[in-house]
Amino acid sequence: MTLEDLQELSEKEQLRQAEKKHRILYCSAAGCASCGSDKIGAVLKAKIKEHGLEKECEVVGTGCLGLCGEGPLVKLQSDQTLYQNVDVQAAEQIIESHIVKNLPVTAKKVDTTQPFFISQTKIVLENCGEINSESIDEYIGVRGYEALAKVVNEMQPAEVIEEIRKSGLRGRGGAGYSTGLKWGIVSKAHGEQKYVVCNADEGDPGAFMDRSVLEGDPHRVLEGMAIAGYAVGATQGYVYCRAEYPLAIERLKLAIKLAEKMGMLGNRILESQFNFRIDIRIGAGAFVCGEETALLQSIEGKRGNPKPRPPYPSEKGLWGMPTLINNVETFANIAPIIRNGSEWFAGIGTEKSKGTKVFALAGNIRNTGLIEVPMGIPLRKIIFDIGGGTPEGTEFKAAQTGGPSGGCIPKDHLDLPVDYESLSKVGSIMGSGGMIVMDSTSKMVDVAKFFMQFCMDESCGKCIPCRVGTRHIYGLLDKISKKKATQDDMVLLQELCTMVKETSLCGLGQSAPNPVLSTLRFFRNEYEELLQPVEIYQGEPGVVADFEK
Amino acid sequence: MAVKTLTINGEQYSAQEGESILSVARQHNIPIPTLCHLEGLSTVGACRLCVVQIEGIPRLLPACTTKVEEGMVIQTANERLNKYRRMIVALLASEGNHVCAVCVANNHCELQDLAYSVGLVRVRYPYLFPNKQLDATHKDYVMDHNRCVLCTRCVRVCDEVEGAHVWDVAGRGINSEIITGLDYSWGNSQTCTECGKCVMVCPTGALFEKGVTVSEMEKKKGFLKYIITARQKKEWVSIGNE
Amino acid sequence: MIQTEKQQHPSGDNRFKLLDRAITKHQARGDALIEVLHVAQGIFGFLENDLLIYVAHALKLPLSKVYGVATFYHFFNLKPNGEHTFVLCMGTACYVKGAERIQSALEEHHQCKFGQTTKDNKVSFITARCVGSCGLAPVAVLDNAVVGKLTPDESIKKVEQLKNTLREVVS
Numbered sequence: 001m002t003l004e005d006l007q008e009l010s011e012k013e014q015l016r017q018a019e020k021k022h023r024i025l026y027c028s029a030a031g032c033a034s035c036g037s038d039k040i041g042a043v044l045k046a047k048i049k050e051h052g053l054e055k056e057c058e059v060v061g062t063g064c065l066g067l068c069g070e071g072p073l074v075k076l077q078s079d080q081t082l083y084q085n086v087d088v089q090a091a092e093q094i095i096e097s098h099i100v101k102n103l104p105v106t107a108k109k110v111d112t113t114q115p116f117f118i119s120q121t122k123i124v125l126e127n128c129g130e131i132n133s134e135s136i137d138e139y140i141g142v143r144g145y146e147a148l149a150k151v152v153n154e155m156q157p158a159e160v161i162e163e164i165r166k167s168g169l170r171g172r173g174g175a176g177y178s179t180g181l182k183w184g185i186v187s188k189a190h191g192e193q194k195y196v197v198c199n200a201d202e203g204d205p206g207a208f209m210d211r212s213v214l215e216g217d218p219h220r221v222l223e224g225m226a227i228a229g230y231a232v233g234a235t236q237g238y239v240y241c242r243a244e245y246p247l248a249i250e251r252l253k254l255a256i257k258l259a260e261k262m263g264m265l266g267n268r269i270l271e272s273q274f275n276f277r278i279d280i281r282i283g284a285g286a287f288v289c290g291e292e293t294a295l296l297q298s299i300e301g302k303r304g305n306p307k308p309r310p311p312y313p314s315e316k317g318l319w320g321m322p323t324l325i326n327n328v329e330t331f332a333n334i335a336p337i338i339r340n341g342s343e344w345f346a347g348i349g350t351e352k353s354k355g356t357k358v359f360a361l362a363g364n365i366r367n368t369g370l371i372e373v374p375m376g377i378p379l380r381k382i383i384f385d386i387g388g389g390t391p392e393g394t395e396f397k398a399a400q401t402g403g404p405s406g407g408c409i410p411k412d413h414l415d416l417p418v419d420y421e422s423l424s425k426v427g428s429i430m431g432s433g434g435m436i437v438m439d440s441t442s443k444m445v446d447v448a449k450f451f452m453q454f455c456m457d458e459s460c461g462k463c464i465p466c467r468v469g470t471r472h473i474y475g476l477l478d479k480i481s482k483k484k485a486t487q488d489d490m491v492l493l494q495e496l497c498t499m500v501k502e503t504s505l506c507g508l509g510q511s512a513p514n515p516v517l518s519t520l521r522f523f524r525n526e527y528e529e530l531l532q533p534v535e536i537y538q539g540e541p542g543v544v545a546d547f548e549k
Numbered sequence: 550m551a552v553k554t555l556t557i558n559g560e561q562y563s564a565q566e567g568e569s570i571l572s573v574a575r576q577h578n579i580p581i582p583t584l585c586h587l588e589g590l591s592t593v594g595a596c597r598l599c600v601v602q603i604e605g606i607p608r609l610l611p612a613c614t615t616k617v618e619e620g621m622v623i624q625t626a627n628e629r630l631n632k633y634r635r636m637i638v639a640l641l642a643s644e645g646n647h648v649c650a651v652c653v654a655n656n657h658c659e660l661q662d663l664a665y666s667v668g669l670v671r672v673r674y675p676y677l678f679p680n681k682q683l684d685a686t687h688k689d690y691v692m693d694h695n696r697c698v699l700c701t702r703c704v705r706v707c708d709e710v711e712g713a714h715v716w717d718v719a720g721r722g723i724n725s726e727i728i729t730g731l732d733y734s735w736g737n738s739q740t741c742t743e744c745g746k747c748v749m750v751c752p753t754g755a756l757f758e759k760g761v762t763v764s765e766m767e768k769k770k771g772f773l774k775y776i777i778t779a780r781q782k783k784e785w786v787s788i789g790n791e
Numbered sequence: 792m793i794q795t796e797k798q799q800h801p802s803g804d805n806r807f808k809l810l811d812r813a814i815t816k817h818q819a820r821g822d823a824l825i826e827v828l829h830v831a832q833g834i835f836g837f838l839e840n841d842l843l844i845y846v847a848h849a850l851k852l853p854l855s856k857v858y859g860v861a862t863f864y865h866f867f868n869l870k871p872n873g874e875h876t877f878v879l880c881m882g883t884a885c886y887v888k889g890a891e892r893i894q895s896a897l898e899e900h901h902q903c904k905f906g907q908t909t910k911d912n913k914v915s916f917i918t919a920r921c922v923g924s925c926g927l928a929p930v931a932v933l934d935n936a937v938v939g940k941l942t943p944d945e946s947i948k949k950v951e952q953l954k955n956t957l958r959e960v961v962s
Contacts, residue, residue, distance in 0.1 A: 206882050475675065
């Protein structure tokens with residue numbers, strides 16, 4: 001297949017779709033699937049058949065349509081009507097009324113002029129909920145694999161890296177390291193074999209962005225990985241996906257098979273000299289494997305114990321070879337950057353944080369679901385415009401970003417622009433994109449305890465500060481929440497948090513105290529209200545170490 | 550090999566490229582406490598006792614795994630580092646069931662020595678008093694998990710030097726434990742060669758010889774250097790004992 | 792190859808043939824341990840010691856290493872689950888929406904802690920770290936079906952239904 005063939009195929013697919021009077025899309029991603037969207041899809045198909053409309057209408061299962069809290073969702077691509085909470089009866093009505101008689105079913109119709117829909121900027125999610133994620137033709141129809149074809153046939157690896165560097169794209173996995181610089185390091189590193197790894201071990205509780213991308217637009221990630229492979233000189237890629245995402249794994253497997261068949265992956269990709277294979281590795285339930293050195297250990301079939309850096313994986317990674325690790329969302333940004341140019345991408349976002357960020361909005365908020373916004377958007381806009389604010393009768397208290405490694409952002413900071421630097425200034429992190437909204441019913445000490453229990457359970461146990469430190473921090477938080485602690489315990493808590501943060505081996509331990517530190521910073525009064533005055537509470541006396549010789 | 554110059558605690562030193570900060574410090578008698586590190590075994594950077602402060606790097610880095618670089622300015626001890634080291638030993642003390650007065654390794658214990666050297670006098674964390682087992686099924690040796698600090702020296706010496714890989718770590722986090730085989734008792738292990746290397750490299754009284762009583766278990770670690778030198782250089786040097 | 796396919800597996804349990812196929816696919820490489828354990832658990836339901844020994848020998852790995860890996864990853868079960876599983880999501884979104892209340896209600900009603908199986912071996916209560924359906928919080932996975940927007944009362948009812956489905960199947 002050449003670039004011309006690809007474009008021809010793309011036009012053919014576009015024509016095929018244009019010939020349809022209606023494309024009826026139903027969300028078949030995990031969120032809606034768990035509300036029975038497969039059944040809705042079957043009903044829609046049966047009804048179309050019943051009315052003999054198979055030629056002019058097609059029913060397509062797509063990726064996430066965004067408004068996950070109101071699933072199952074059905075969308076008519078022709079006039080962009082979106083239906084929510086679609087049950088069997090509503091599905092029948094959609095066909096009988098909207099399709100046959102051209103009368104929309106008003107009861108289930110979603111107002112798509114509300115900010116949730118119009119305030120978003122979609123790059124990563126541009127195809128999510130627009131195409132059939134199980135069809136490579138539909139991906140090609142939206143100019144899929146065009147960027148790869150351009151790269152392998154017309155660009156030098158150094159040019160690709162320069163283009164990515166100029167775009168200002170930063171890693172979407174959390175730390176925000178410049179993607180172009182990382183690629184440059186791997187391309188310059190020496191090794192007989194190099195690897196490209198996609199981190200799809202989305203372990204943050206409350207985050208489902210990567211899952212939605214993999215389920216809704218898997219080819220985009222594969223294309224990004226292949227471009228990366230070409231740029232850094234790797235011939236083998238791995239997607240490390242968590243086992244909790246069976247649907248994403250299934251779709252990925254299918255996508256790899258289809259791409260290999262079409263010559264987008266494998267040997268002599270798109271008739272160039274470039275070879276690149278992608279295999280899937282399935283995680284097994286360990287949050288620490290989101291840490292890159294632990295992830296590599298896990299791919300090698302070992303316990304997911306992180307290793308000290310340096311050496312960084314870009315120099316010594318998988319089996320000691322230079323390895324490029326980026327997360328799903330980072331790879332998903334690559335093809336559009338190549339297709340539209342780095343300047344286009346650099347024009348979106350802020351000075352230091354370019355492009356968009358996908359967030360999984362959840363918790364006590366009206367519109368829960370998947371959103372994509374330009375970097376630098378004020379937090380207030382995300383929560384009150386797009387998210388619709390907290391439900392009736394409750395008041396916004398804090399937004400938690402970055403999962404167990406992040407922090408809580410209080411009301412006073414609602415005007416904070418959402419970018420890497422601003423978030424870290426208030427003690428949180430961008431993280432992978434989970435955003436949980438809490439209202440007045442959430443007790444911050446309990447929230448901190450919840451995250452600390454998570455980190456304690458997920459600590460690999462290799463280094464002492466994280467293994468034992470998180471256990472003691474959890475114990476102290478438990479003591480405070482049970483009103484048994486004194487001011488002394490607060491001192492101990494603060495000291496331990498700083499120590500664990502500064503001495504732990506890997507990112508998990510170094511960021512585990514963040515939820516405690518950030519709640520201490522903004523909600524200290526909630527801790528202090530629970531403390532016992534020293535005179536009343538007779539705690540156990542400090543134990544003298546028994547190291548007598 | 551290129552020579553690198555670096556500054557440690559205000560003094561200038563030169564070192565070979567590829568050397569670790571710890572190795573340079575040891576050559577010049579600059580004390581840096583260590584626990585998981587043992588000359589002759591692979592480095593894992595797990596105990597975090599050897600963390601040092603390097604100018605221009607916000608994170609603290611372990612001296613055992615960090616390679617020297619030209620112009621590095623290193624602090625191996627200061628108030629902050631000393632405090633963290635004390636806290637790490639205190640965490641270890643609270644994690645296991647360490648009672649020196651009745652321990653076979655009393656006076657010959659690296660954990661005990663560490664507590665003294667970092668100046669630990671009082672453990673402010675509640676003791677966790679874990680329910681740990683003692684495995685006395687082996688004919689020559691005993692494993693007392695109560696005294697184990699999970700340094701994994703036994704795991705590494707068995708794998709890297711003896712080549713049997715009898716030991717490994719099971720579970721994770723605070724529930725991690727050293728195991729033999731499929732968590733069998735040690736005596737049932739079909740792969741153990743009974744060489745006793747694990748016993749000798751163990752820093753505490755967790756692994757000891759049967760029949761010894763309080764303060765009698767002295768660990769002789771000189772064999773490690775002897776074997777490694779013999780393997781790598783085909784030279785059989787006199788066996789030191791440190 | 793074709794001949795061995797027809798023969799019974801030497802162990803007498805033909806499920807091992809499926810496992811062998813997975814091991815061969817990975818060329819019996821030690822670094823495929825996690826992949827092979829996934830397959831083994833998929834076939835046998837849980838990883839008992841004999842199975843771990845079989846895998847260790849096939850991949851030429853030390854027993855302690857295999858056991859270390861199997862106990863490190865929470866996805867692997869070394870003990871069999873009850874007839875049904877109730878997996879409660881404890882992700883942040885579910886936590887904020889009251890998953891803890893569901894947990895304590897179920898624990899009290901069934902006198903069975905999460906992480907354990909009821910005495911009649913009917914239901915295993917398990918917590919998960921986020922099943923990624925945060926829009927529907929609080930969420931539980933009953934056997935293989937995801938159920939969202941749960942309340943404590945509702946979850947007690949759902950567990951009873953779980954038990955009953957079994958009775959119908961048996962009778």
